[in-house]
Amino acid sequence: MPLSPDELRPLVEDFLDGLELWPALHGQAESVRYSITVGGKRVRPVICLATAEAAGARAEDALPAGCALELVHTFSLVHDDLPALDDDEERRGQPSTWKRFGEATGILAGDALLAEAFRLATSYDTPHVARELSQATLGMIGGQYLDVTGTAPDGATLHKLKTGCLFEASVGLALWVAEVPEPAQAPWRAFGDELGLLFQIVDDILDGDGYVVTHGVDGARRLADEAADRARERLDEVDADTAVLREIVDGLAVRTA
Amino acid sequence: MPLSPDELRPLVEDFLDGLELWPALHGQAESVRYSITVGGKRVRPVICLATAEAAGARAEDALPAGCALELVHTFSLVHDDLPALDDDEERRGQPSTWKRFGEATGILAGDALLAEAFRLATSYDTPHVARELSQATLGMIGGQYLDVTGTAPDGATLHKLKTGCLFEASVGLALWVAEVPEPAQAPWRAFGDELGLLFQIVDDILDGDGYVVTHGVDGARRLADEAADRARERLDEVDADTAVLREIVDGLAVRTA
Numbered sequence: 001m002p003l004s005p006d007e008l009r010p011l012v013e014d015f016l017d018g019l020e021l022w023p024a025l026h027g028q029a030e031s032v033r034y035s036i037t038v039g040g041k042r043v044r045p046v047i048c049l050a051t052a053e054a055a056g057a058r059a060e061d062a063l064p065a066g067c068a069l070e071l072v073h074t075f076s077l078v079h080d081d082l083p084a085l086d087d088d089e090e091r092r093g094q095p096s097t098w099k100r101f102g103e104a105t106g107i108l109a110g111d112a113l114l115a116e117a118f119r120l121a122t123s124y125d126t127p128h129v130a131r132e133l134s135q136a137t138l139g140m141i142g143g144q145y146l147d148v149t150g151t152a153p154d155g156a157t158l159h160k161l162k163t164g165c166l167f168e169a170s171v172g173l174a175l176w177v178a179e180v181p182e183p184a185q186a187p188w189r190a191f192g193d194e195l196g197l198l199f200q201i202v203d204d205i206l207d208g209d210g211y212v213v214t215h216g217v218d219g220a221r222r223l224a225d226e227a228a229d230r231a232r233e234r235l236d237e238v239d240a241d242t243a244v245l246r247e248i249v250d251g252l253a254v255r256t257a
Numbered sequence: 258m259p260l261s262p263d264e265l266r267p268l269v270e271d272f273l274d275g276l277e278l279w280p281a282l283h284g285q286a287e288s289v290r291y292s293i294t295v296g297g298k299r300v301r302p303v304i305c306l307a308t309a310e311a312a313g314a315r316a317e318d319a320l321p322a323g324c325a326l327e328l329v330h331t332f333s334l335v336h337d338d339l340p341a342l343d344d345d346e347e348r349r350g351q352p353s354t355w356k357r358f359g360e361a362t363g364i365l366a367g368d369a370l371l372a373e374a375f376r377l378a379t380s381y382d383t384p385h386v387a388r389e390l391s392q393a394t395l396g397m398i399g400g401q402y403l404d405v406t407g408t409a410p411d412g413a414t415l416h417k418l419k420t421g422c423l424f425e426a427s428v429g430l431a432l433w434v435a436e437v438p439e440p441a442q443a444p445w446r447a448f449g450d451e452l453g454l455l456f457q458i459v460d461d462i463l464d465g466d467g468y469v470v471t472h473g474v475d476g477a478r479r480l481a482d483e484a485a486d487r488a489r490e491r492l493d494e495v496d497a498d499t500a501v502l503r504e505i506v507d508g509l510a511v512r513t514a
Contacts, residue, residue, distance in 0.1 A: 022395040022396070022399075024395055024399040024418060024422070025395055025396075025398065025399040025402070026399045026402060026403055026408075027402055027403070027406065027408055028399050028402035075368075079364055079368060084359075084360035084361045084363075084364060085361050085364065102341075103341035104341045104405045104406075105405070105406070106341075107339060107341060107364065108398055108401055108402055108405070111332075111336060111367070111368075111371065111398050112398045114371055114372070115371070115394040115395045115398060116391075116395065118375045118387060118391040118394075119391040119392060119395065122379070122384045122387045122388035122391055123384075123388070124384060125384060126384065127380075127381060127382060127384045127387065130375060130379045130384065130387050131376065131379035131380070133375075134373075134375040134376040134379055135279060135281075135376060137368075137372040137375075138279040138281055138369060138372045138373065138376065139279070139281035139282075141285060141365055141368050141372060142279075142282040142283045142285050142369075143281075144285075144365055145282070145284055145285035145362065148361045148362070148365070149361075149362070151283075151284055161281060161283075165281070
């Protein structure tokens, strides 16, 4: 029996709790640990583990890759919260990293999270895991730039970069972990693409912005359902037991937080 | 004939000039390019190329690794210059990146430089190049934390982290590129260690701080000469033509800028 999302999440939490940060970080480790612990739903690592298992690997084998994605996500939040960017003093009901540790340490915490992510991603024999992570990270930074400077051509481009890149990579990194040959990766990757879009639209519905502003609540709901349908269709094209990934699609479609 | 430092440096400059940044960076690429172009002596990549050639590889094969080190070094300067850290408005006679492009883009420029560094480092078949780069980066960030918070136990520890880690990695990454087996790497790495110390002491002599404050000018000069001597001794233990590396030691010992 493949592990359900509710069984995968504790694996991720345990791995992150037990993660030994690089000793040379010295006191900087405290703010890095704080940023990780304040963390949320662990959506990206759960997708990564579920994909790896569906593609024939053990879920555990994808833990370094999945948690590398979570650290990149956390890095982006830590830097986004900085006064020069979104100037957020709170994150998930707790002081944001820079508010808690000061701005200099907050900047360095993001830097260290990114470097730790690559330390995890390079623990595999293949360089593909870390290579795709670097590309996804660059796309996310590009999206952040378009957002901060207000230069995005449109909302879809912005969200595909800011959110989509890491979601696609949540699937993509798992494919490398499971050693899925490149020619067979396309439908999996198309699935990851739709998953990112689904996540973003539902996020906007919950926050009342983005797609809700451009398409109204009902229009956004319809777009979300269409993205979920397309995600399920992509899974139909994959020759594997994708029941858990379907459960993730269903969960993302109806989530309320 | 192995290439001299003055022949290696243009290879590095050409590679950096021609480096195609990841397209999804969009407008963020401009500040990344600016930060790279304002760059200095390219000491780390030159050491990396010279080590790779001495260890039996082609200097060209070490270009992605060497330039990844240069991008990590550049990332550290871009973030160090930020108002929350050193608050430097100039770098090498030009506006610092944040001063030129604004603070938000300056933060993102550092982030993108780090991610681009890992994209380069993961272009090799072996994960060792990127793995060691991540470890060196974490050490450097740990040193930056000790510096910013004034919590370093002593100057030697601080400099070993802030400067030493990337110098050691300049040698270390080259060893992976040249496929030097791990048991044979020790004397090369000990050489890199001394090289970092030599660079730091001479830096302090030129700036009149650090080792000059603790040991006086003559004392610091003596320490630099001793580090240079030990670096040469380490090279004696290596079974390879290390003439170019000796030339680099000589150059670092007497440099005036």
